[in-house]
Amino acid sequence: MKPEVKKFTAEVGGKTITFESGKLAGQAGGAVTIQLGESVVFSAATMSSETKEGQDFFPLTVEYEERMYAGGRIPGSFFRREGRPAGDVILTSRLIDRPLRPLFSEDIRNEVQVILYSLSADFDNPLDVLAINAASASLMISDIPWNGPVGAVRVGRINGEYIINPTYPQMEDSDLDLRIAGTSDAILMVEAGSNEISEADMITAIALGHQAIQPLVEAQLRMAAEIGKPKREVTRFSIDPASIDAVFEKYNLAMENLLDSPHTKAELADGLKDLKNDTIEFFAGEDEEKAAQYAEAFEEAYKKVVRSRILDRHLRPDGRDLTEVRPIWCEVGVLPRAHGTGLFTRGETQVLTIATLGTPRDAQEIDTLSPIDNKRYMHHYNFPPFCTGETKKLGGQSRREIGHGALAERALVPVIPSEEEFPYTIRLVSEVLSSNGSSSMASVCGSTLALMDTGVPIKAPVTGVAMGLIKEGDNYVILTDIQGAEDHLGDMDFKVTGTEKGITALQMDIKIRGITTEIMTKALAQAREGRKLILEKILEVIPRPNPDLKPHVPRITSVQIPIEKIGAIIGPGGKNIRALQENTNTKIDIDDNGLVYISAANSGDSETARDQILSMIETAVLGNIYTGKVVRTADFGAFVEILPNVDGMVHISQLDSERVNKVEDIVSVGDELTVMVTGIDDNGKIRLSRQAVLEGWTLEQAIAADSKKSGGSRNGSGDRNDRGGRSGGGHSGGDRSKDRRRNDSFPKR
Incomplete structure (x- = not known):
């Protein structure tokens, strides 16, 4: 039979937050899901039926576990499953624990576990403050004795306007990220980062946050009244007040004298240890059960002495004034x-x-x-x-x-x-x-x-x-x-x-x-x-940051390149960038926007790498003269690489000032040739002229001479129309890196 599901809602910051219980984890002490938008967090709170023998503290465990399926992702680890929690996940566990713990009675010795999972993440609404509310709600409806509930919200500020539970996109523009948790009448925990805001503005944000948690507290009280389990009776391990009074009466003067004498932390600890041993021997003798009782009574008596000295006489343990900072x-x-x-x-x-x-x-x-x-x-x-x-x-x-x-x-x-x-x-x-x-x-x-x-x-x-x-x-x-x-x-x-x-x-x-x-x-x-x-x-x-980096700091320079040139820098399988790094003794990173970072031990290597990168992305300019290498010849002309991965064609009619019968009479593959760019068509094909360099022509003179030789008919690259611009499937010239995509083997940032 399908269980009855109960839902409770709270309106916070103009958004609906929904608590749900009854569908999941029926054997837990208390189980709840909480939802905001499409973000969902699950929490289960359970208490052991027995205490651990000899335990002298309240054993509370709060564990938030982030499940990557919540965001439709597979973990990036080798095993492709969740492993040790990331730092941010551990911080969320701490964030949940901090407001819950003060509301438990310290004399409980039954183990309590609060375990939370992320079930759905919409990448719009953060999960951390939802988890605090979920943990509180699961405790409220459980059989675990607890003095809640606790509500929690996030407060942001954009252009001076405070926002309750801002989304991730809103937080990018916020100068405040404040998370606050508390009860209906008290604040228990505040965690904030801010962009140098004033104390008055921080107080305003905290007050608004405390006001905003009230609907969450009220919703949990309704849950407890309607579906909450009766709270379990547990054995309490409290110290007899008479024991504390007896220890205080006998040893408070000795504690006062110890605190009044000049001391280091270690000296104070040693003195207190001796006093505690005297206390146990005097009141308990060989009785181990009494020894544990009077050891705790001594701690409480010492706490009473220190607190009364500070509160009534403004005497701190190390003798400082209330506002004094240590040396x-x-x-x-x-x-x-x-x-x-x-x-x-x-x-x-x-x-x-x-x-x-x-x-x-x-x-x-x-x-x-x-x-x-x-x-x-x-x-x-x-x-x-x-x-x-x-x-x-x-x-x-x-x-x-x-x-x-x-x-x-x-x-x-x-x-x-x-x-x-x-x-x-x-x-x-x-x-x-x-x-x-x-x-x-x-x-x-x-x-x-x-x-x-x-x-x-x-x-x-x-x-x-x-x-x-x-x-x-x-x-x-x-x-x-x-x-x-x-x-x-x-x-x-x-x-x-x-x-x-x-x-x-x-x-x-x-x-x-x-x-x-x-x-x-x-x-x-x-x-x-x-x-x-x-x-x-x-x-x-040190009055200001040093003007220069230390000698052993790598020097980083940056250069912006067109996005379409990223592939030319990286090369097939990362070949070009690896060679560049090896030849210049640098490390090179390229982001997706074409910003290149060059890191080197000295500025000379950085400049060399920078110059080579700029040369690799340089494009041909009409009228510029380049010295390049002949990479191929054909009956109608020679192809010259004038820039890295960029070549153009010198038509046979432009190879010399005199008539040329055969291309190989003037140049061979591997020869260097100085040429002028006389034409670039819409497809990036480049027309070159050696004759323009030999004659010392301007660009206009070179174009005019070329047009005269070709009968006034030339296409954008300078090829004669009857030649077509390509022959025998040969290279047509232009940027050979065009359309080359960034290789995935390149190390990503």
């Missing part, structure tokens, strides 16, 4: 062979960013359901265990590393010069060498240093700072440049990057409800002052 020092030109380097140190956080410039063919090819198929600017971020004084198993990049790299990349996109201005592929790698918080913002600053050291003509330097919040009731404080402990124990992680002119990226995650517009406005203003101070430190080291 900064930085350098450029750290590595001798790198194209550019920037070392940025702020407090105990240190990042070394290395810039590498490549040719257009080095651009990253993207095989996802986004309409973007390549990327010429990339930023990668690495966070090894030694940067926090730890040892861990090494592997591939974590989700966190991919997310931080993407944030730094987005921060710098607005200032990267266009490909027309700077025809290089740019890769930045930020190596975190030491970390005590805000390493993602340090990577932004290190990247600015590295780009300017390389000589990349960025439009403006970009800096970044991480802000924090401690809030109890109506009392709150905002912290500038938070370190690790303040991030872990605080209520908000608010990262802002920008130029002197405005914001380029923003990322905000909020752990509590009640973040007001007033708080966000104050945080942005405070962040601007922090960014300004950091910018001053950077400009002291």
Whole structure:
């Protein structure tokens, strides 16, 4: 029997978003599809029936999987099936996770999985914000205890007008890409990239976004009321408040003394470890169950001490003022062979960013359901265990590393010069060498240093700072440049990057409800002052991009050629371009619009390649004199290659000043001949004259003499009408590369 399908709709930004449940995945805890246009995302949320023994955290997994069939595509991998998710797909999983996680109770130990698939992609409506809503809806109708729902939208801005859920084509003209998720009364997550917009405009966009999510929240509440399952009763693993109070009462003064004494991150960690061991020994003794309980109680007591010191006495763990940025020092030109380097140190956080410039063919090819198929600017971020004084198993990049790299990349996109201005592929790698918080913002600053050291003509330097919040009731404080402990124990992680002119990226995650517009406005203003101070430190080291590229950077020059000449440059099977690259020691890329990029270690090789390319596409000009090679002879004349792949015919009557009885009496195949172009017909056939050169005639004189000899009757190429212009199936002259198509074997960009 076919199940009953339920549909619920919400009008958002003038478009209908449809939730559907009941048709798919009946055994999941909750299963939903969401549709906008022809884009469809599926989400299933399920919770395990048992807890894992000894587990001391809430095990939530959010996994978004992009299926290429959704866009009618076959994956480009060797196996032709989906493999390891691309960076953008991992970022979408993080984007979904961030607003869901704060609404789960931390004392749950049952494993929860939210798994999402792209089912249909119309390449018009992005899937990421749809996925957040789908995940929320699947949790709402499931039996999983959760304090949702969450709604999410994207906000763009075109010519000053804000747009809710803009399409991909609209985003090309937008100076803002803001994704926001929240509940009916609170914002939980903001992710934004922008083209140096003001703080006031960003606040306006966030407020509009929060207003726009309301219909999505209301639709999910209707779903839960009508088709939602009863929430399951699960065992809660909470800490006895009496234990926390007992630990606080006995050890709060020791914690205060430890925080008041000058310390490094490692010294503070060692001191806290000793206090925790004392706590466990005093309260639990040899009882392992009590030991785990009092270990957690100690963490909660320490959190209470730190938060109360900051909130009530404005005392931060390292003794700074609320708006004070940690001491900064930085350098450029750290590595001798790198194209550019920037070392940025702020407090105990240190990042070394290395810039590498490549040719257009080095651009990253993207095989996802986004309409973007390549990327010429990339930023990668690495966070090894030694940067926090730890040892861990090494592997591939974590989700966190991919997310931080993407944030730094987005921060710098607005200032990267266009490909027309700077025809290089740019890769930045930020190596975190030491970390005590805000390493993602340090990577932004290190990247600015590295780009300017390389000589990349960025439009403006970009800096970044991480802000924090401690809030109890109506009392709150905002912290500038938070370190690790303040991030872990605080209520908000608010990262802002920008130029002197405005914001380029923003990322905000909020752990509590009640973040007001007033708080966000104050945080942005405070962040601007922090960014300004950091910018001053950077400009002291390097005030502007270096005027010249480093010695080891390949030199790229460009030349525009007609599209129809691309085939002549590439040649059959790529023969011509391979030979050209080998002979000139260059790398050559050609885009579909005929823009040729020439990369070489020195400018001399680039110029040689450029001259050869121009000669290969040169066309014959009436009246010009060329020295070419005889490629074939016939009874009626000789064919001379005057330009690469371009030849014309010298009629026997034009081979000499005197009468010629036989062509071979004057020239043979392989001889060089200097000739004038005296005619080009509509089909591209070229008429040449050696006699015009010998006599020193002008073009008009040469044409007149030729016409007289041929009885005043000549066709456009100068062939006599009774000869026809071709004989015995021979070559008729003209551009031999005409109609030759670009060969697919040539490396694509």
